[in-house]
Amino acid sequence: MQSITGYHPDVETLPQLLDWLNELDRGWLAVLRSQAWDSDMHTGTTNAAPDQTIASMSQTERTRLRSLLISGTGSLEEWLLRLDAPAGQSYEFILESLGLQQAFDELFTGTLAEMGSLDGSMNVPQGMVGTC
Template sequence: MSTMRPLSSTQERKLLDFIDDRFLDLTRNYKKRSDPSSTVQTLSSYLAETHPLLSLVLQIPPVPPSAPLRTTLLLRLTGEVMQSITGYHPDIETLPQLLDWLNELDRGWLAVLRSQAWDTDMHTGTTNAAPDPTIASMSQTERTRLRSLLISGTGSLEEWLLRLDTPAGQSYELILESLGLQQAFDDLFTGTLAEMGSLDGSMNVPQGML
């Protein structure tokens, strides 16, 4: 039996207030990202700014009644980030950092789907939580929303990569291949989608990322 405890009502309220403030600050700075006063003028700085928020949300205990809060906040963060990425101009130097961020998000969702605690050192879910198998980690509505966010987000990333500055006559696929990044982009979120039972050949996989 798990010894992990949920957040108290006071802890939950303080956490929500803190995260809401972080989201507001992030949104404010993103909207003025072309201004020198913004803390997220580049995609690299945006990813660095949002990573602590990702880590904090994932550390919410995966036991009732705290587990649904982790799911709700991670859905919010996922939607925010996937939409904001394409607001920047893609550059080759930042792509590895982006892939690391998105792959950690994928592992985070796997932890949520499996009701696992988050290991902040290994950046992955841990089986130490011993979740109650009778409690669903996510509702069907939440799973549907997550699937939509990941698939539409991946499709938007494909269109975004078309704006990558490349030598004349070279496609972005050739550039990614030369950098050893093409397979990583092809495999984005396959772990989470497979866990939800979304992968059966080509179904629910953005065609352009195959």
């Protein structure tokens, strides 16, 4: 996600970016659930090939992922400040006018919810105990 911020944001590509980030969220959900990836449906599946072994993530890997998603989402918010906006308009106003604000607000909610971090303990590691 840090690579995204190396580009200048523009309103034409924001919907594509959101689609890709949502697919990434579904991919992380599949990993967290130890599911195979269905490349046609773009989602996790329990129908793995007979010879396919799917390892589960360790607590350390889950903690790192959580940290990457939270810091990456913060970086995206800062990146959106560079969005070309008419004088006096915030990036939130532009996203809302494009119908994209809610989608940006809900980035990685599936993955974070799967890890148990949407219970008000978003930045408190103790809130993750027993949920990962």
